[in-house]
Amino acid sequence: MPFSVFIAFKYLLDEKRQTLFIMSACAIGVAVMVFLYGLISGLQRSLVDRTLGSQAHIILNANKEKPRPLAEAGGDTAVMARVERGFDRPQMIADWPRRLEAIAASSGIVAAAPRLTGAALLRRGDVTRPVGVSGIDPESFTTIVPLAKSVVAGRYDLVGDEIFVGKDLADDLGVTVGDRVALQTRGGAFNFLISAVFDLGNRSVNENQVFVSLRQAQALLEAPGDINQIDTRVGEIFEAERVARRLEKETGIETISWMEQNSQLLIALRSQSSSSYLIQFFVMVAVALGIASVLVVSVVQKRAEIGILRAFGTKRSVVTRIFLIQGAVVGLLGSTVGCFIGTGLAMFFRDSAKNPDGTPLFPISYELSEYVVFIIIATLVGIIAASLPARQAARIDPAQVVH
Amino acid sequence: MSAILELRGVTKTYGTRIKTEVLHGIDLAVPRGDFLAITGQSGSGKTTLLNIMGLLDRPTNGTLAVNSVDTAGMDDEAITALRGRTLGFVFQFHHLLPALTVIENVMMPLMADKGRETPGMRDAAAALLKRVGLGERLNYKPDEISGGQRQRAAIARALAMKPAVILADEPTGNLDSVSSGEVFALMRELNKSDGTAFCVVTHAADIAKQCDRIVEIVDGRLV
Numbered sequence: 050m051p052f053s054v055f056i057a058f059k060y061l062l063d064e065k066r067q068t069l070f071i072m073s074a075c076a077i078g079v080a081v082m083v084f085l086y087g088l089i090s091g092l093q094r095s096l097v098d099r100t101l102g103s104q105a106h107i108i109l110n111a112n113k114e115k116p117r118p119l120a121e122a123g124g125d126t127a128v129m130a131r132v133e134r135g136f137d138r139p140q141m142i143a144d145w146p147r148r149l150e151a152i153a154a155s156s157g158i159v160a161a162a163p164r165l166t167g168a169a170l171l172r173r174g175d176v177t178r179p180v181g182v183s184g185i186d187p188e189s190f191t192t193i194v195p196l197a198k199s200v201v202a203g204r205y206d207l208v209g210d211e212i213f214v215g216k217d218l219a220d221d222l223g224v225t226v227g228d229r230v231a232l233q234t235r236g237g238a239f240n241f242l243i244s245a246v247f248d249l250g251n252r253s254v255n256e257n258q259v260f261v262s263l264r265q266a267q268a269l270l271e272a273p274g275d276i277n278q279i280d281t282r283v284g285e286i287f288e289a290e291r292v293a294r295r296l297e298k299e300t301g302i303e304t305i306s307w308m309e310q311n312s313q314l315l316i317a318l319r320s321q322s323s324s325s326y327l328i329q330f331f332v333m334v335a336v337a338l339g340i341a342s343v344l345v346v347s348v349v350q351k352r353a354e355i356g357i358l359r360a361f362g363t364k365r366s367v368v369t370r371i372f373l374i375q376g377a378v379v380g381l382l383g384s385t386v387g388c389f390i391g392t393g394l395a396m397f398f399r400d401s402a403k404n405p406d407g408t409p410l411f412p413i414s415y416e417l418s419e420y421v422v423f424i425i426i427a428t429l430v431g432i433i434a435a436s437l438p439a440r441q442a443a444r445i446d447p448a449q450v451v452h
Numbered sequence: 453m454s455a456i457l458e459l460r461g462v463t464k465t466y467g468t469r470i471k472t473e474v475l476h477g478i479d480l481a482v483p484r485g486d487f488l489a490i491t492g493q494s495g496s497g498k499t500t501l502l503n504i505m506g507l508l509d510r511p512t513n514g515t516l517a518v519n520s521v522d523t524a525g526m527d528d529e530a531i532t533a534l535r536g537r538t539l540g541f542v543f544q545f546h547h548l549l550p551a552l553t554v555i556e557n558v559m560m561p562l563m564a565d566k567g568r569e570t571p572g573m574r575d576a577a578a579a580l581l582k583r584v585g586l587g588e589r590l591n592y593k594p595d596e597i598s599g600g601q602r603q604r605a606a607i608a609r610a611l612a613m614k615p616a617v618i619l620a621d622e623p624t625g626n627l628d629s630v631s632s633g634e635v636f637a638l639m640r641e642l643n644k645s646d647g648t649a650f651c652v653v654t655h656a657a658d659i660a661k662q663c664d665r666i667v668e669i670v671d672g673r674l675v
């Protein structure tokens with residue numbers, strides 16, 4: 050064991066009460082950090098999960114045209130661009146099976162599915178509702194949006210003229226699995242049989258969206274063989290925006306990521322994160338001040354002892370290290386205990402705050418790597434806190450303190 | 453005759469605004485195996501002189517040579533290493549580290565020199581403690597032994613690096629006359645058997661009389 054470590058441990062063990070005191074301060078600080086981090090990240094994860102539970106990570110939609118300038122900007126010329134509606138009929142994605150395959154194989158994308166979207170009037174008896182119609186391939190679509198898992202009644206299958214309706218729409222119209230509804234477009238009215246009622250956890254989707262087979266939608270929307278949208282799923286959800294921009298450049302199709310669509314949510318999450326970082330930062334500043342002040346007092350008390358160490362051949366750098374090691378040990382051990390306390394608090398909170406149905410309000414869980422980060426931060430904080438007293442100790446002049 | 457310590461024209465001035473010269477041109481040589489008493493009135497500059505001889509403080513003017521090597525140009529690290537290997541200290545107060553056991557206190561200079569405990573260190577420290585009569589107190593803490601025992605442990609610590617010279621500033625000043633006699637006798641015996649030189653600051657005339665040489669400081673000058 051190095052001499053500096055030996056002396057540092059002797060000092061920590063000799064002043065047990067003082068050591069316990071600063072370790073507790075560190076443990077409490079880290080517990081607050083761990084608890085807050087778990088709470089915020091759990092809350093955010095559940096918000097993001099809920100958001101992504103009813104929408105694709107990235108959609109490529111041929112209908113949404115970008116303003117395309119007619120002249121190039123440059124020199125003294127500025128160009129104003131706006132969309133002039135040129136087509137009565139929605140735009141389609143030409144040659145889509147090949148492009149779907151290319152997009153699915155594109156880096157960052159883990160799945161892609163075709164979709165044809167349009168609008169229709171849904172009629173049941175003499176009640177009508179405007180709805181969004183999506184023609185999908187049920188099998189591939191559910192790998193993008195977990196629709197199969199969201200079925201609350203019926204079976205996840207679209208054979209022939211079958212249709213999925215949302216829970217809120219079904220309640221509103223008083224229909225259920227096995228009932229018939231009609232969809233009306235310019236092309237005429239078509240009859241459908243409800244094979245499933247779904248709940249995607251999003252009221253607007255549950256109220257306004259119906260799903261039919263791709264073939265039925267193509268007939269209904271007078272677009273035989275066509276689709277106008279490709280839905281994709283990415284591996285890393287927070288990479289979606291970057292992947293979307295790249296896809297747009299590669300395909301020339303208007304591309305929107307969930308991040309762009311939910312920019313308000315993301316701004317809220319980000320400011321929530323930064324305020325939680327700010328709190329964690331100040332907690333650690335308080336911990337550092339606590340450790341530093343105790344060690345400063347300890348250096349003052351040990352002036353003569355440090356003088357003796359110096360008189361008997363201990364280098365200044367070793368004296369510095371003796372105090373830095375004390376800070377590091379306090380940070381390391383204090384934060385390890387703090388991780389347990391913080392996790393305990395978070396679990397207690399999770400188990401006491403529940404939804405009416407008994408499930409946790411939101412999930413809280415920690416990864417080992419997150420603990421490692423907390424412990425490293427706290428150890429560094431301990432070392433930084435000890436650096437002032439350590440420097441003070443190294444400056445002690447043996448002739449002045451030993452008599 | 454090779455001197456371990458040699459001071460030439462050493463002066464020491466304290467203070468930056470109001471300067472007081474405490475030592476005025478001290479010339480002093482400590483040969484190997486010497487047993488020197490330094491006496492003088494309180495405030496005459498004995499501790500100041502000993503600190504300079506012990507490389508704990510630097511002279512304002514003049515030179516200090518250790519084993520004929522001038523120390524003026526050395527940096528703090530070199531001075532620290534030289535001090536640790538050549539000099540041992542005993543103070544009026546024992547200054548044992550209270551967090552360490554008696555034997556760990558004696559091993560401290562050895563560990564500071566090597567950077568860690570190495571094989572044989574513990575045995576060497578135990579042997580030293582046995583010599584000073586503390587063979588039964590190795591694992592006691594300093595506050596668990598008597599004042600005379602503490603001062604003997606401090607002497608064992610000063611001996612740990614086998615220094616050429618031990619500087620002792622009133623080593624018996626805090627002890628009763630019996631312990632005081634024992635501690636002094638121990639130093640004499642170590643001087644005889646190992647040839648370790650001693651420079652002992654003392655007020656006690658009877659102790660000074662038993663030394664090989666006596667120098668007296670009067671107002672910062674040797675007489």
Ligand SMILES: Nc1ncnc2c1ncn2[C@@H]1O[C@H](COP(=O)(O)OP(=O)(O)OP(=O)(O)O)[C@@H](O)[C@H]1O
Binds near residue numbers: 494497
């Ligand atoms: N750090 C210092 N700053 C200023 N003056 C000092 C300092 N240390 C000592 N002195 C002065 O130097 C003079 C000599 O002090 P020193 O401690 O060497 O005396 P001493 O002979 O050891 O006395 P004593 O027998 O009481 O221990 C004293 O007048 C003291 O006031």
Ligand SMILES: [Mg+2]
Binds near residue numbers: 498499500621
């Ligand atoms: Mg003195």
